[in-house]
Amino acid sequence: MGAVAERLIVVGGDAAGMAAASQARRRRDRAELEIVAFERGHFTSYSACGIPYWISDVVPERDQLIARDPETFRNSFDIDVRLRHEVTGIDLDRREVIARDLDGDREVREPFDTLMYAAGAVPIKPDWARTPVNGVFGMQTLDDGAALRDWLDAEPAPREAVVVGGGYIGVELAEALVQRGLTVTLIEQADTPMSTVDADMGQLVADAMRDVGIRIRAGVRVTGLDERDGRVAAVLTAEGPIPADVVVLGLGVRPNVALAEAAGLPLGPSGAIRVDRRMRVPGVDGVWAAGDCVESLHRVSGLPVHVPLGTHANKQGRVAGINIGGGYAAFPGVIGTAVTKVCDLEVGRTGLRERDAAAAGFEFVSVVAESTNRAGYFPGARKMTVKLIAERPSGRLLGAQIVGWSEAAKRIDTLAVALWNGMTVDDMTGLDLGYAPPYAPVWDPVLIAARKAVEALAAATRD
Amino acid sequence: MGAVAERLIVVGGDAAGMAAASQARRRRDRAELEIVAFERGHFTSYSACGIPYWISDVVPERDQLIARDPETFRNSFDIDVRLRHEVTGIDLDRREVIARDLDGDREVREPFDTLMYAAGAVPIKPDWARTPVNGVFGMQTLDDGAALRDWLDAEPAPREAVVVGGGYIGVELAEALVQRGLTVTLIEQADTPMSTVDADMGQLVADAMRDVGIRIRAGVRVTGLDERDGRVAAVLTAEGPIPADVVVLGLGVRPNVALAEAAGLPLGPSGAIRVDRRMRVPGVDGVWAAGDCVESLHRVSGLPVHVPLGTHANKQGRVAGINIGGGYAAFPGVIGTAVTKVCDLEVGRTGLRERDAAAAGFEFVSVVAESTNRAGYFPGARKMTVKLIAERPSGRLLGAQIVGWSEAAKRIDTLAVALWNGMTVDDMTGLDLGYAPPYAPVWDPVLIAARKAVEALAAATRD
Known part of the structure; x- marks a missing residue:
């Protein structure tokens, strides 16, 4: 007779929860690990960020937003996905999850060895x-x-x-x-x-x-x-x-922590669940959390922050799942990168805004540089505005924002990687970025902004 | 009676030479520094990279390619620009430049205290x-x-x-x-x-x-x-x-070093002129060089390379000019970033290709990851192929290439900044990059490629 399989219960069947479940399954098969996922809604793993584009008919079909449906999880990943099941309690002493089957209107209790809490966020x-x-x-x-x-x-x-x-x-x-x-x-x-x-x-x-x-x-x-x-x-x-x-x-949303709080999981200063680098809930054996319900380290301010975003949820869920599966992975924190568009205008941001930098106690300069997305003479050249916030006197980049048309938003990634690596604006003036007339002026907008920040720092030092 | 002004002669009136002249002028006025620039052609400071788009009529007027015309340099910068003057000799002992006035068909000799050599490149x-x-x-x-x-x-x-x-x-x-x-x-x-x-x-x-x-x-x-x-x-x-x-x-082109060689300026192993970090020609007093005629440090291979590209010429010229003007600036080297387009296909590269990595003695893995520029369900989503080359066993990124449609090329900058900072592909899997359905799948193509490279490294280590 073989050993009895361990049991993982996932609370919340969206990005974080299902990423964790899938990664755990990749490393441990059914004989080793039984996985049950409770989801109160009708869907698993869909793109919440895509909903506005479905509303506008830019994306015509709802199902296009669904990354993986419950059948795929059931059949290909051997995960027992239970839709329309709302978890109503977590009993850490008895190591049981209590859930309500919303359609059958009955309560179920399921034991777990390992718990993955991924209940997401709720609207304010x-x-x-x-x-x-x-x-x-x-x-x-x-x-x-x-x-x-x-x-x-x-x-x-x-x-x-x-x-x-x-x-x-x-x-x-x-x-x-x-x-x-x-x-x-x-x-x-x-x-x-x-x-x-x-x-x-x-x-x-x-x-x-x-x-x-x-x-x-x-x-x-x-x-x-x-x-x-x-x-x-x-x-x-x-x-x-x-x-x-x-x-x-x-x-906006707030972390969905009611169940976690009732069960005694620790909340951080942001109001979201505290986790360590491996997405483990500290001090609570065998309990993990990820996604819109947890707080993350902001790598620039050093403070815990609540940043509910699909890209973090997926990464964090993956990290938790690798660890639950017996591997090693760590989530390195966030720097607040985000992009969006408003009709044709594109907006990107990373790091701290002025108010965040001030609140975190930084002294800083900020500059706004106007340039173009293409060589000025190239058809379709449009204004691109780049704002940089740099610590003074060190010159370390603290934050950046871009507003512009056509191929503006994703250029924030260039600044995000500079920020991630703690570059100074002076270092950044030398960066070897791609240049060709359809894609940039010979002085890239990022370089122009960095030069302007260097000048502002020098002026601030002279004052 | 005031002091006699020093004299700067610039050989070559394109990006590097005129950037140097302008920066020197910003710091030292005419009473301190007289500037003469010889250019054998009819133009100064134009976008050579834009010529193909003028040929195709995408850019209809030739003059759109001219960043600053000689009159601007003469009137606003007080630089004595002499077009159609081909420099035929540099006499370092007498500190004179000999030039031929191509229209007047006569020879002129001009003394200098400081020489800026920016003769560019010549076609192979x-x-x-x-x-x-x-x-x-x-x-x-x-x-x-x-x-x-x-x-x-x-x-x-x-x-x-x-x-x-x-x-x-x-x-x-x-x-x-x-x-x-x-x-x-x-x-x-x-x-x-x-x-x-x-x-x-x-x-x-x-x-x-x-x-x-x-x-x-x-x-x-x-x-x-x-x-x-x-x-x-x-x-x-x-x-x-x-x-x-x-x-x-x-x-292709080779560095235009005939005059430099005849004058005894040192050439490096790439065949281009050797310069130090400040763009000074080492061992030759008061002589500077920049642009397509010099070699640069490749920050990944550690080798001197000849990379004739307007973006480097502008940066190097600026660095030389700041230093000639009495300031301090340094050129940090290159990593080989370049972008281009072929009709609608966009191509970006940075760092070492496989052959460069092998030639530089690296052991490496390379992976090719296919993804999309937008969320897969978003209209206009097109294939984006990202190739990463990573040192083994360290995982340090050595090079990256992107081929794709619509907003693909400039994403190489994200990888260029990662490379610039010596990131490993493992570090890169955690990068906080911008995500929204019109701009990226929830797993950015860069992150997907980094994950694939981590797996390839693990597999290579197991072998």
Whole structure:
């Protein structure tokens, strides 16, 4: 008689959880490791970041967003995926997970040796959004996306949309709704939308949004919703009502830690679950966590941060799975790289914004350099704005932002790798970057910005 | 009476020479430093890399390629630019430059305190190309470009073009001539064109060239030219003649060091002029050199290399000028980054190719990873092929190549910065790169390639 297999239970069947499950399976087969994954929704491993593009019909089919469906996990990976099962409790003493089968409406208890907590994040909801109103949508899961699409397709077809919140999701949804022909107002509490970049760069994004017809109401606080005939009719603000027959909430997310907290898993200062480099929950034997529910080390500030993003979830899940499978892998932390687009305008950021650098106690200079994505004389050359933030007096790069058209956003990666390696802006002026007229001026925008930062540092030192 | 100004003579009025002159002027005014620049051609500071796009009419006007004209240098920088003056001798003992005024046909001698040698490069010409033939063009200067354009516009309009040499210039010219409606054959002595990348990646380029109708004759040696009625009629090869009424030579360049050698300036093992980090010619007082005539340290191989490229010429000229002006600057070396496009196909490379790595004595693994430039489900997603070469067993990145469509080429910069900083492929798997569906799959192509390289290293270690 062979040994009894160990048992891994995965809480949350999206990027982090299923990446962990797959990697663990690659290293340990069914005879060694039984894997059960609970997912409260209808889907596994889909691209949440792709939802705005499905809403806009740029991506026409929902299933295009699904990276791997439950059948693939079941059949090819021998993972017992249980959809529509909401985990309601984790009993660390008895080493059991309690889950509710939402369709069968019954409770199941499953024992585990190893637990992978990947419950993701939940949308932030202010008081006024707590009571469900027809026509008001969060936008986090594929189920949320499906609900919004159904509402947009139903009669009477909504015509006036209000998006509350100008972060990535808000901005991308505003674009999607404009593309579907709706009148769109974006409400942002801060002075500019896209507060993931500094206000001067956010202003460029706001201008581009206005150019495609999005109305921006910045510095406006939402106070409530107005309902008529069982449907949303307006968003109420401190400055008066804004009519709406569809409302999308993009107010950000917080780590989904209720179960973890109840079970006694340690939370960090960011409010997300603490993990070590291997994605182990410290002090709790056999429990791992990854994805939008954990906090990560910010390599520039040295502080723990909560950065819910699919790219980290996938990496962290993979790391956890390799370790659960008996290998060795470590997650090295984040530097806050992100890219997005608003219609044709592209936005990239990495590292610290000015406010982050100040909060972390850095002294710094910041410069904004305008250049072009191609040689100035080359057809299609468009303005590219690069902002650099550098520690003074050391010159170490702390953060960078790019706003521009056509092939601008992904150039943030060049700066991200420089930042990752602790380069100074002076070092960066010598970087050997690719040059050809269709792709860059002979002085690359990154080099121009680095030179400008060196000059600003010298001027700041003279002062 | 004030002190007599020092005198800087610049040999060669293109990127390196004029960057040096401008930077020196920024730091020292006319009362301190008199600057004379000799240029044998008709232009200063133009984009040689842009010539193929002027040939194709993508850039319609010649003057769009001129970054700064002689009047600007004269009036705004107080630099005595003398066009059509070919320097014929440098007398280091008497500290004089001898030049020939090509239009006036007279010799001038000018004394200098400081000499900036920036004579650039000259096209490589095999024996069969030494005698001028009507309809056969080198392609290095703006004057060369003008001559080719005149030939293409004249009657009888040429219809069959042969490009000899499949490097950057050859490939870009082949594309330009196809775009002008000519039938184009590219002859390349090696097995694939674009030997600036490894043959497996060059094959992808060759396929794309064939797709736009360029005939490729690889592994073919040219033996001569056939002339009829005072015009070129065919290119003769070891495999028979190829009819041609216009021939473009793209056989590369060598450093233009004849004058330097005659004056006793030291040449390095690459055949180009030796310089130190500040672009000073070692052992020769007050003489500086920069641009296509000097050799540079390759930061990966540690060897001196000759890499004639505008981006280095500009950086080196700037460094020399800052130093001549009394400041401090150093050129940190090159890593061989380059990008180009062949119709819509984009090609990027950095670091060592397999053959370079082997020649430099490295043991290495190389991997080729196929991915996409956008999320696989996003409209416009196209294949992107990333090749990585990593030292074994250390895992240090030695070189990288990218071939793909739409936003592929400049992603080489991400790898260039990783290489610049001596990252291992294992480190690279954790890089925080920008992710959004329009710009990358959730696993960026760079990360996928790095993971594959880690696996290859592990497999190589097990063997």
